[in-house]
């Protein structure tokens with residue numbers, strides 16, 4: 629949680645080619661974004677996790693779209709530092725506890741949140757954030773659980789224009805999204821372009837545009 633809070637932003641992406649994984653993460657790192665969420669949405673995702681874990685020890689390596697306990701074990705063995713999922717699957721949360729992988733399940737209703745709390749989670753992914761009602765919805769949903777110290781990691785529809793509204797909340801240590809890693813830049817191998825794009829986000833956060 630300390631490193632996630634220091635970063636303030638987690639760059640989400642999937643890779644279609646394993647060769648794109650390390651250069652993408654390197655371009656982010658060069659721009660000062662050291663926290664990523666690599667999603668398990670392609671055939672090469674697990675190899676991509678291994679490549680980043682082996683090649684870039686300075687990256688805080690999160691893995692997303694963990695939908696089964698088996699995947700949880702695989703990503704832990706591949707070197708992930710933390711995991712997230714779109715939804716609240718108790719079997720996946722239990723596997724994370726059993727295998728010692730910090731894990732934030734996705735929640736978007738009070739019932740999801742209570743299920744996560746019951747399993748011991750105090751850091752949850754709020755997904756899909758914007759489509760569910762955004763900051764106002766989060767404030768309202770979080771209110772009855774504030775005394776429990778729950779921290780939220782919003783994703784889904786975030787971008788440079790709305791990220792600060794979330795980061796201003798004291799129960800949001802970091803935000804994330806896929807808008808930073810533009811697919812076209814990755815596909816064309818424009819790593820400088822990707823770094824420049826990431827650096828703009830880094831600068832906005834550093835400048836205090838966001839209260840982290």
Ligand SMILES: O=C[C@H](O)COP(=O)(O)O
Pocket residue numbers: 640665667692693783784785786804805806807
């Ligand atoms: O976990 C990753 C989410 O799909 C991010 O949502 P987004 O693509 O709207 O930024």
Ligand SMILES: CC(=O)C(=O)O
Pocket residue numbers: 667691692693694712713714715734753755783
């Ligand atoms: C969307 C999301 O939360 C995930 O892919 O992990």
